[in-house]
Amino acid sequence: MKTVPPGLQALLDSGVTTLCTCWRIERLDGEVFGFTNHDRMLRFAGTGYQPETGFTPAETAASLGLAVDTAEIEGALSADVITDADIALGLWDNAHAEIWRVDWTDTANRVILRKGSLGEISRGTQSFFAEIRGLAHQLAQPGGRTFQRNCDAVVGDARCGVNLDQPAFKGTGAVSAVTDDRLISVSGLGGFAAGWFAQGLLTWTAGSNAGARSEVAGHRLGASGSVTIELWRRAERPIRIGDTFTVTAGCGKTWEICRAKFSNGANHRSFPHIPGNDAAYQTAKTGGVNDGGSFFND
Template structure:
């Protein structure tokens, strides 16, 4: 239940009201944007909210229980503070959106209606639609260890125990928004960087990570094909760090990284095919491990 300050509650109970809605977007990189559907700027919770008539929100509901509440914010890319490039590079991913009810005639009369997190963002022409989800979405995240055949550690972290073998490199040629030619890498074999993680360390995309689909020789350099969303504003000379790919399997952990002693999965765990099979003498039911 939303707690409304007495002054604002008294105002809303009157015959004539002067209220509006304000949205404050707090990005993960500490950048804050403020907008309002009023026709002039308002200072809300210490944030200057600029008038944006093209910004609107769908109906939002707050429900009891563990269900994830969702809503949408729709607007035009008419504000100088929100650019198409920022949306493309993921600057607004997982940003916090606060929805405020404000008495524009007396901005100190305000109440926070909802705080949510931006999920998927879709764009069409000069318009964007951002889906927002309540904090209950965190309950869908996996916490703790999982009993699976595959490893649940990340290559190079403390649980993995392997150094990772990251190599630094630099973009040389931009073929497309998903293919680049890079230098500074020496892959030991043809699939070394497949499913690897590329993290940009300089340029407009610094801090952003992409997954490498595959790589191939390209003259004296190599060409990387990226699996994730397109990379905006990549320029020759941008630097990055590239981890080799790991498919989380016991076989690759043993053969590619010689790190089977630190494998964090359960490779001997029988699957449904073994658990529900008949002991007819044809299957492997002698108690030996399924994975050597």
């Protein structure tokens, strides 16, 4: 149940209101933005809410139980606040969102309407359309550990414990040639073995994709010493010769790779000795070993 401040309740009871809506968006990179449909700047709780930013509320759905509530907002693409490039690079994906109802004559009279995160964002020529998902959507996400042969930690996270900032696991380079914004020839990585950065993470530090991250599909060495990096997905913006990046070593999630590549067997988060799928189909037989293998190859 929401608690309405006495001042706001008195305003609502009066029949004459001076209310507006404020949106606070905090991206995963820590950047905070405030927007309001009022015609002047508002500020509260350390955040400034910019007026006339083109933010307008659209459809809102609310329900009892654990169904996911949603709200939708529509806005104009602004060169200095919300750009088409930032949306394309995924900088707004899953950003934390708060929606407030505020008395613009006294911002202490306010109440939060809902919290959630930005879901799907669609773009048009001059505008964007974003979905705000309620907190219940997190209940639909996988949680807890999985009983499996491969590690369920993310390389470099707290559960893994590997420090990816070590020189052995992190490289810097620049683009020397580009093929369809997915296959790039690079300089600066000649001291690493082939495949070292496969399944790793590449972060652009300069160029039109600066700040964006791309997962690495392949890392190959040519006969002449050239280095080729293949990305799983094409970059959202064109890659140019001279664009710079950092890239971290990838992990294949197996016990062997964890122990040999990272010397991190003590933190390996899997169950490498669980039986294979064939063991689930074991059938009793008069002779031999019941190991789940084929009857026809005995």
